[in-house]
Amino acid sequence: MLNVEGYAVKKVLVTPCxxxxxxxxxxDYMDALLKAGVLPVLLPLTDDKTALEAYLADxxxxxxxxxxxxxxxxYGEERDPLCGPANPVRDGMELFLSQMAHHRNIPTLGICRGIQVMNCALGGNLYQHVETAEMHQRTDVPREGVHSVSVEEGTLLHRILKQEKIMVNSRHHQAVNRLGQGFVAAAHAPDGLTEGAEDPSRRFFLGVQWHPExxxxxxxxxxxxxxxFAAAVKENS
Ligand SMILES: [Mn+2]
Known part of the structure; x- marks a missing residue:
């Protein structure tokens, strides 16, 4: 196996805007992955399933x-006026990638929109605009902890963080509502919103609502x- 400065070359697909x-x-996404020791690969925006399958295969x-x-x-709902514009290509692309990665047990980390896409891919739905948006939409301080999350014992996220409560940044106005099939809540904000979720039947299928990157x-x-995440990626074969 090839080695780059002592770590195995493992490729992680990254979805674009x-x-x-x-x-x-x-x-920040690319830098964090590189620092964690895996190679980020930025995808083009496409819902061409043949191309996406080929990317996933590698x-x-x-x-x-x-x-x-x-x-x-x-997710089967009428559009709320407070819901922002959608990008159908990105939606199709990311739902497909989520479902395929879930099916194939490919380590997957969802961030912000990512946890929401994962939840939709598993048949869950979203709050289109949370009532507590003021607390969660803190784009003014993108790198600062602005609210706590409680981390559920017994979850992968708890094993990673080894803490019951941490402070997180927050740049969202939507959130996971009904959890999709197999998705388990792993962290909650003080208002009860799901801020972390995972599928324990998979090696690493974790989404967080905040921005660790x-x-x-x-x-x-x-x-x-x-x-x-990088450790799970390196174990993937
Ligand atoms: Mn939040």
Missing amino acids: KNKNLYCIIN ADGLVLTGGGDVEPAL SMYEADGNARNIFAA
């Missing part, structure tokens, strides 16, 4: 990144999440 004619990614992990709102029709340098909890 689109800005005009650019596929783009906030650099991948050891998947990161579903933050972004805009999921189309409510995809934005706190990688400052926060040991954030680094531990990426380290645990």
